[in-house]
Amino acid sequence: MGGTDAKDILGLPKTPLSLTQEKKSRPQKESHRKPDGISREVYALTGGVAPLMPSIDVTHLKRPPPPDEKVAWQWLPVKSSARKDDLQLYHWVRVVNDVPPTGDYSFAKYNKSVDVLKYTDDEYENHLTDPVWTKEETDQLFELCERFDLRFTVIADRFPLSRTVEELKDRYYSVTRALLRARAQSPAELANHPLIKEPYDMTRDRERKRALSMVLSQSRHQEKKDAEILAEAKRITEMRLAARRAAEPDVPANENIGSVSPSSNSQLPATAVAPSTLTMADYASTLASLRMLHVYLRTYGLEQMVQAASSAVGLRTIKRVEQTLQDLGVNLKPKVPTKTVCDEHLELRKEILTLLNLQKQLQYKESEGSSHREGTYGAMPDTPKDRVFASEPFGFGAERPIKKEPKRKGPGRQSDTPSPAHKRPRKLKASDL
Amino acid sequence: MEDSAVEILSASTPKPRIGIDGGDDNKNWRRRVNGVEVSVPIVCGSIAFYRGKKAKEYRTHNWTVYVRGATNEDLGVVIRKVIFHLHPSFKSPTRVVDSPPFTLSECGWGEFKIDITIFFHADACERKLELSHLLKLNPEIYSGPQSPNVPVVTESYNEIVFPDPFECFLSRVNNHPAVHVSKLPEGLNLPPPGDADDESYYKMKKGDTKDHPLSHWFLKFSDADELFRLTDTRQKVQADIAKLKRQLVMVDAQPE
Numbered sequence: 001m002g003g004t005d006a007k008d009i010l011g012l013p014k015t016p017l018s019l020t021q022e023k024k025s026r027p028q029k030e031s032h033r034k035p036d037g038i039s040r041e042v043y044a045l046t047g048g049v050a051p052l053m054p055s056i057d058v059t060h061l062k063r064p065p066p067p068d069e070k071v072a073w074q075w076l077p078v079k080s081s082a083r084k085d086d087l088q089l090y091h092w093v094r095v096v097n098d099v100p101p102t103g104d105y106s107f108a109k110y111n112k113s114v115d116v117l118k119y120t121d122d123e124y125e126n127h128l129t130d131p132v133w134t135k136e137e138t139d140q141l142f143e144l145c146e147r148f149d150l151r152f153t154v155i156a157d158r159f160p161l162s163r164t165v166e167e168l169k170d171r172y173y174s175v176t177r178a179l180l181r182a183r184a185q186s187p188a189e190l191a192n193h194p195l196i197k198e199p200y201d202m203t204r205d206r207e208r209k210r211a212l213s214m215v216l217s218q219s220r221h222q223e224k225k226d227a228e229i230l231a232e233a234k235r236i237t238e239m240r241l242a243a244r245r246a247a248e249p250d251v252p253a254n255e256n257i258g259s260v261s262p263s264s265n266s267q268l269p270a271t272a273v274a275p276s277t278l279t280m281a282d283y284a285s286t287l288a289s290l291r292m293l294h295v296y297l298r299t300y301g302l303e304q305m306v307q308a309a310s311s312a313v314g315l316r317t318i319k320r321v322e323q324t325l326q327d328l329g330v331n332l333k334p335k336v337p338t339k340t341v342c343d344e345h346l347e348l349r350k351e352i353l354t355l356l357n358l359q360k361q362l363q364y365k366e367s368e369g370s371s372h373r374e375g376t377y378g379a380m381p382d383t384p385k386d387r388v389f390a391s392e393p394f395g396f397g398a399e400r401p402i403k404k405e406p407k408r409k410g411p412g413r414q415s416d417t418p419s420p421a422h423k424r425p426r427k428l429k430a431s432d433l
Numbered sequence: 434m435e436d437s438a439v440e441i442l443s444a445s446t447p448k449p450r451i452g453i454d455g456g457d458d459n460k461n462w463r464r465r466v467n468g469v470e471v472s473v474p475i476v477c478g479s480i481a482f483y484r485g486k487k488a489k490e491y492r493t494h495n496w497t498v499y500v501r502g503a504t505n506e507d508l509g510v511v512i513r514k515v516i517f518h519l520h521p522s523f524k525s526p527t528r529v530v531d532s533p534p535f536t537l538s539e540c541g542w543g544e545f546k547i548d549i550t551i552f553f554h555a556d557a558c559e560r561k562l563e564l565s566h567l568l569k570l571n572p573e574i575y576s577g578p579q580s581p582n583v584p585v586v587t588e589s590y591n592e593i594v595f596p597d598p599f600e601c602f603l604s605r606v607n608n609h610p611a612v613h614v615s616k617l618p619e620g621l622n623l624p625p626p627g628d629a630d631d632e633s634y635y636k637m638k639k640g641d642t643k644d645h646p647l648s649h650w651f652l653k654f655s656d657a658d659e660l661f662r663l664t665d666t667r668q669k670v671q672a673d674i675a676k677l678k679r680q681l682v683m684v685d686a687q688p689e
Contacts, residue, residue, distance in 0.1 A: 291596040295558040298472065298592035328666045336590045336656040339472060339615075344663040351670045358677040365684045 070097050080104065082111035116146040117179050127178045133171055137161065145172055166202045173200035232314035239311055243281040282308040299333070302342045309349055317356060324352045464600045470615040471557075471595040471606060473511050474503035476654065477549065478588030480647050481570040483579040484540075492540045494570045497647060498547050499536035503590060503654050506611030507641040509533035510634070511557055511593065518548040533640035544568050554634045556602040557595060564591070584647075590654040605634070611641075 071094060078089045081104050093101055119128060119142075124135055133141075144155045150172075156165045177195055184190045191197070218226075286308040290301050310318045322332055330348065334341045481496035488494075500515050502508050514531035520543065528537050544567065551562045569587040572579065579585075592613075595602070604623035606612040617623075642648060 293560070294597070295553065295560055295562055295593065295595050297562065297564060298594055301594060328669070330662060330666055331659070334656075334659055336654045336659050337592065338474070338656040339470070339592070339613075341656045341659050341663065344660060344667065348663055348667050348670065351667060351674065355670055355674050355677065358674060358681065362677060362681055362684065365681065 082108040170202040465597040473593040493542045497538040501642040505642040516550040520545045532638040
């Protein structure tokens, strides 16, 4: 619907301010206003408003063909070298100046076929025997390989016995490799053959497909989580760099570390994540910069300290801290921000952060204990025994499918050696990067 | 912060302020007392009275915006002047109030954000401070026509913090009722007040807001409730943390 129609319906004046301004701003483009070939009514539908969809410049449409070129389309027979039979096919061809195109059919070059090696009975006896495969099966496989040009999914479909695509591939390639080796005069001449250089690896192919299916079966939610984790990890590494840079020359600032949060230091064990050295460095530098101001508002100081406290955690965690504060009935911004109130407020935030981290740790440990299943990230850990681990083990992104594989193979193993990395799943990712 | 020792800015430490403060004469008193914090509890607010139905269209409310001490003490001890930046539609919208009480009364019809710049006496700080206040003329919840006798009061509490104050400033404002000073380090000898002081303070007119005509409407701010709520919540959270830690230990202790 055009702009003017819409304006009509809304009862607005037909030439609003924006339109007149536009007219004023580009009078030199007046010739473009209503191009020839478009009726005034059609053009008026656009109302001078930019079209919703990109439109082709009219000059392009109206460009005349080169004058000495006469183009015609004709129904002509196809000559294709790809065709071995005598079947004559026809198609429409663009004929310029009555000269029909010559040469081979332009798609003939894509008709590739594979040279599937043939073996003799002797060769099979000497080199190709395999306890899992009989000669008949192998013959059948090679026949199908020839027929379907190594399209293994099709071959697997036609193969009378139930064998996986990987098994078929493995047999075909190992037979071909053995044949090549047996027929070669010297090993050197085969060194660069692609099949020898990069032999087919069945387990790897399986792993590749599993990883792919994992990525593809990921829900959007999980994908979002992964992206968040990666972004957070990036942020943390950046933060660490910045903190290291900030902390080093700032010797007087470090004096204050002890007095900033003495309580949280004494209360928390080393495993608790919140008052890490990183956060402490942030605190110290924030305090130092506040002191450098020589005057500031209490609310501003609190804001800065809150920021410093949450600098090491992700946006999601900050939001969860604030949500928890609200759930507990605490003002996000104190109404009477005296020094004591602000200090208590900061301590409370830190403690909530510790609480959330501990919850996360607990969840992680439990999910690790339950044969490494994922998908329990967001749930509260208050009732750990009742939780049902329903989701599929395709939780993590493609970043580490291979790393997780050996764990899944042994469902009996409850936990690996309790390295600090397992206590801090997110930090682990940060350091991995 | 209170327990850190007094550090005197000697020649070896950088003295960025001294150049700005300008005087070599009173250099001795331009020493910072590290670890001490001077804070001034202030309330920034506005009170608006409806002028009744007969008021002109553009003059519906009488309002007053102000920066006052939280306990209505004289803020002139710290603040030299306050500039209120009114909406540009006002005549000469930049209003300077250079003596306490720092209040400004006007008449208008619209609510807008008033930017407030606070200047301090030179011994306190050369830097100015910016804050802002949203002028409210109409009550948040509409409950019938507005009475001309009950104003709309909007106030917010804040504190002006001077970390590591100058010695001379500290000695001048120490024990002043408008000012809070954190515990002074032991063995600190403050110079007698007024010795090397900034003159502007002594020339200035005094003025608290205790007997201000609007003081009846001023709100009382106390951190007791909020503090109670915070300590209470912290205890709960700490209990939760302890519980979680026990659970974690349990999970760890589970046999393979």
